[in-house]
Amino acid sequence: MQERAKATRRSLLEAAAQLFAEQGYSATSVNDISARSGRTSGAVYFHYTCKEGIAVAVVEDRFATWSQLTTPYEDETVPPLERLVALSYDIAHALTQDTVTRAGARLWAERTTIKATLPDPFALWTAAATRLLAQARLAGHLNEHIRPARTARALVRAFFGLCILTEALDGTTVLDDRLTDWWHLTLPSLRREAARENLPASR
Amino acid sequence: MQERAKATRRSLLEAAAQLFAEQGYSATSVNDISARSGRTSGAVYFHYTCKEGIAVAVVEDRFATWSQLTTPYEDETVPPLERLVALSYDIAHALTQDTVTRAGARLWAERTTIKATLPDPFALWTAAATRLLAQARLAGHLNEHIRPARTARALVRAFFGLCILTEALDGTTVLDDRLTDWWHLTLPSLRREAARENLPASR
Incomplete structure (x- = not known):
């Protein structure tokens, strides 16, 4: 073109x-x-x-592909669970601040009124989270009871629900705090016992 | 009348x-x-x-008030965290099986297109979850780092997001399994160390 x-x-x-x-x-x-x-x-x-x-x-430009958010996720010098957490904050910021991402999320929510098949963003996110959890397991950082694919599905759905409901009910300014509350609830279960001491500080 | x-x-x-x-x-x-x-x-x-x-x-009849779901939540012979978990399965079942509840949830999702102020269901749910967490703290069952009000907010938003996204993406038949996956990720952080051994079996 x-x-x-x-x-x-x-x-x-x-x-x-x-x-x-x-x-x-x-x-x-x-x-x-x-x-x-x-x-x-x-x-x-x-x-x-x-x-x-x-x-x-x-929807394809940002919401379904995260075209501009792959950098922190690719950096293999950073432990995989840290990349997972960092990626979640980047996605939350895009959902509150980037117009094309916000539009994609709204269109997806309104999908029953649109006579076209929108790309499913959650398959891609779930695959990315599964890969990061599998890498964490290889690195010995993952709680041995965690199965990456099942856990990734639950994480992605709960995370996205948390973001859209927090924005709808409480506004965007508190989203970082809520996401930190949620990681404090969730991350200890992901981590191997020996690795549980180092919860991330609030961001 | x-x-x-x-x-x-x-x-x-x-x-x-x-x-x-x-x-x-x-x-x-x-x-x-x-x-x-x-x-x-x-x-x-x-x-x-x-x-x-x-x-x-x-919306007021079921979705916002849970008028028919208060029984397991009131029974003080059951430990508070068990009541919280049981209530979540009852709400998930109502969201998938009860027509008036389902309609309430759909109307709430479509609230921007309705020229009326719908009751906010999440304030009531969050208050109920806060009370159960506070009761768990009094009973010595709660991890001492958990603050009931903040945690209840994160739990309610992540839980409801999990339910609506699981239904939209995966259908209602797998909701119980997904909810169990989510509780296995979340409950260990809520429980006091000594009480962590007894994760509930899958339902």
Whole structure:
């Protein structure tokens, strides 16, 4: 794709994400996206075919792939459980602060009203958490009763529920504190006895 | 209220709950509720004034109050942490099997599209969990690092997130297993060291 076409596509995606995050999918029209982006409706249809197409693109861009969050997760000099915890804070921050991620989460919550199949973000997150737990086991850091795949499923679902409910009920400013409370409840069970002394300090 | 009026009111509430649980708030009309209940639209407006009124009544009836779930929670012969765990399974079952509870949860998720203030179920649940944790502390069963109010908030949010995401992603049949996985991750941190040996068996 030419640079100019890429820039147009990106500006449409960012404008749509702002609107989806602010007012939801059904209240947002292609005309709204055109007005917010300063591009024509024709540009929207050229790049994304329909409103459903742009919703799928928004979810894929960040929420379902964490395209910008892989760095701390890849660094093998950091112990795997520390990477898991660090990644959770990065995801929580993206969910509260990054418009495209926020829009993706809102669209996923509204998925029954969207006539398109949105990518499932949780399969990818669960696979990443499973891998980190398996690495922790290899490194001898994991409680021997923990089965990585089952535990990753429970962790991802509880973590994401904690984030969206905390934001809905208590606002975004307390999310770091709540996440720290939750890790203090959860991390001791993940760790091998000998490794349990070093709970992370509150962040 | 006369018995007959009470029966009418109840049948309207049950019919509305079925429809809200199946197809959501915005897709359900007062005419649909009338047709499902076999009563007139006039009866709906007489008993509930408007569609918003019946939504509030559905949320209040079960989801926000747990009116039928207080029994295991009140029994003081059972240790408080066991009551907390038992209550969580009862709530999970209601969320998957009881139509009025399911409707309440769906309406709460759709609250931004409803022009009425729905009762907040989480304040009541968090207060109940706080009380059970405080009772566990008095009984000497609670890890001394646990602060009941903060911990109750994190528990309720993670628990409810686990339930709704598990249902959305994996279906209701696995919810008991996922909840057991989650308690195995969480309960050891709640318990005093000496009391940690007796994890509950899978249910």
